[in-house]
Amino acid sequence: MAEVKTREFNRASSLSIQDPQLRRALQKVGTGFDAARRENIVEVTPEVWEQWRERARQIKLHTLDRLDYYLDLLEQRVSQAGGQVHFAKDAAEAKAIVSAIVQRNQVRMAVKSKSMVSEELGLNRVLESLGVEVYETDLGEYIIQLAGETPSHLVAPALHKTKEQVSQLFAQKLGVPPTSDIEAMARVAREVLRQKFLQADLGISGANFLVAETGTLVIITNEGNGRLCTSAPRIHIGITGMEKVIPSLQDLAVFLRLLPRSATGQRLTSYVSMVSGPRRSEDEDGPEQFHLVLVDNGRSRLLKDPDLREALCCIRCGACLNICPVYQKVGGHAYGWVYPGPIGAVVTPALTGLKDAKDLPRASSLCGACREACPVKINLPRMLLHLRQQLVESRDPQQRAEDGGEKLLAQGYAAMMGRPDLLGLARGIGRVLQAPWEKQGKLEKVPAPPLSLWTRSRDLPSLAPRTFHDIWEKELSRAPEVQR
Ligand code: SF4
Known part of the structure; x- marks a missing residue:
């Protein structure tokens, strides 16, 4: 088997995301191929x-x-x-x-x-x-x-x-x-x-x-x-x-x-x-x-797995790469092995072992664009979720302790989203804290984590001065066509 470097996805993607020439090339090829694919769908x-x-x-x-x-x-x-x-x-x-x-x-x-x-x-x-x-x-x-x-x-x-x-x-x-x-x-x-x-x-x-x-x-x-x-x-x-x-x-x-x-x-x-x-x-x-x-x-193993065998339907067209927001930012080399993009994030762990490719199932926003683009309708998001579930179930106690922070974050987020008063408070505090780095609606080069991890390679939209709820309450709900 060729050299497998999938463990390095996080490090490799952090580097490639800072390469503007690579990102330009990815955008040009990806959007060009995808636009042509869409034109064909309209044509037929x-x-x-x-x-x-x-x-x-x-x-x-x-x-x-x-x-x-x-x-x-x-x-x-x-x-x-x-x-x-x-x-x-x-x-x-x-x-x-x-x-x-x-x-x-x-x-x-x-x-x-x-x-x-x-x-x-x-x-x-x-x-x-x-x-x-x-x-x-x-x-x-x-x-x-x-x-x-x-x-x-x-x-x-x-x-x-x-x-x-x-x-x-x-x-x-x-x-x-x-x-x-x-x-x-x-x-x-x-x-x-x-x-x-x-x-x-x-x-x-x-x-x-x-x-x-x-x-x-x-x-x-x-x-x-x-x-x-x-x-x-x-x-x-x-x-x-x-x-x-x-x-x-x-x-x-x-x-x-x-x-x-x-x-x-x-x-x-x-x-x-x-x-x-x-x-x-x-x-x-x-x-x-x-x-x-x-x-x-490894394909027989995949064939026997009812949750992943669908991946063998792939005809290697690359449409899921061209539309994937993650692939479009990090490129193929970050995936560390032969098959990049959403299909690579499924096939590589399945063929090389989940232990050696544990970052790949997480290399997805689960937006579902890959499934929509796939000419054989492979349900890639479902398989990525399945692999994530396997990862969680296979964690040892030390990993579980390390992942505790992530769980806490998710629970905090869920609690905040369920309480409009808490959400409003967090938004107000966020607006004050973001002021030093805000420039034309974007945050650039925030010096401390966690936001610095994002802004060192791309801008982050800042919290808007007025939320959608504010606008809705004060203006839109009174607009004549909404009042009907
Ligand atoms: S779009 Fe479907 S067939 Fe094409 S490479 Fe991706 S998974 Fe394979």
Whole structure:
């Protein structure tokens, strides 16, 4: 398994929230993708959109209920087409399977198209330890590989980088002159990677979907690199989570409508590649070997859990990230592992253990926006609450004592909200105390905790001079249209 740093969420998010460039990038990409998603819903009409979502959800739930049947069917069909299916119960087994294929075939160079599972396994390090040169070929993945970083978004892995940073990186690592022309930078990457596609022995891809009835691996991309990875090298390894299987091509049609619209707001991605086995005798090109590695790595545990199994319906579109107020402030790296955002806050504790990811279920305002945006209607807030409940139930006496302050605070808040006189008194005191730091309706840089924890990285709206109740009593309740 790749290095897990989820314990550091609080520290990492405190740092990233103070990075204005990251916040600008997150806002630009998040709001851009989300606005495009919403436009698509209007275009197809909200009624039709809801029907598609419901259909997609039913397909996923149906498949999860019969996962063993569909995995068997998939294995049969892939084998009939000349491919080989490998089941890996955990990360160690998956890495051993890939290592054996690499060593048996004396692989020297590998090209990869985007695969979250390979990030989950830390596959690049394994390949490099075997002496294999590895090249990520999705442009965003290539950039972060050169930078020695990890993806920060499910569909836009390098969104945290500015074009100036990419230009410097290319100048430093590829020896090309710096430029601010994005197309020129993309051309440089294309020229480098084109050679690697031609030289590589092995292509590694993930899969967006696996169609059981035809034994087909489906990759949805905008760059065409997936197509080259799966067809140019002499060996192709598809590596993905076992939950990616769906029953039929007819079912695939539903997801082809939903996924690009939810991810980037496109009606359809530029490339939809379908791979069924290695090259046949009549084919002009294609790999000589096709291996499909289906990874469990904690997914069976998730499947057995009635409260969390719904998370396996995820199609990794990133819509919940683009709309999440927490992700939009802290970015993907703060989540400490492969899967960021609301879905990461559920999946990471479920796959790595709640003990190592205890901050993540709390990294949510529970506003419910993720559930509304999700194309498969995953109830993320419910699962986050469930994980919080598990955390509370698993606390040892020392933790309980530490959490006593939080409980006291909640009780005090509840008491105050139930007593208008107390609330009014607290508001009056607050208004006096806030005066030294108030500026144009905001509090900036309060020097002492607890408010300083908030204001050191963003402003806090100050207590208004007049409350809504005041305005209501003195003005609105007497307005003619209210008096009716
Ligand atoms: S949980 Fe839903 S919205 Fe989030 S990535 Fe998965 S499918 Fe997309």
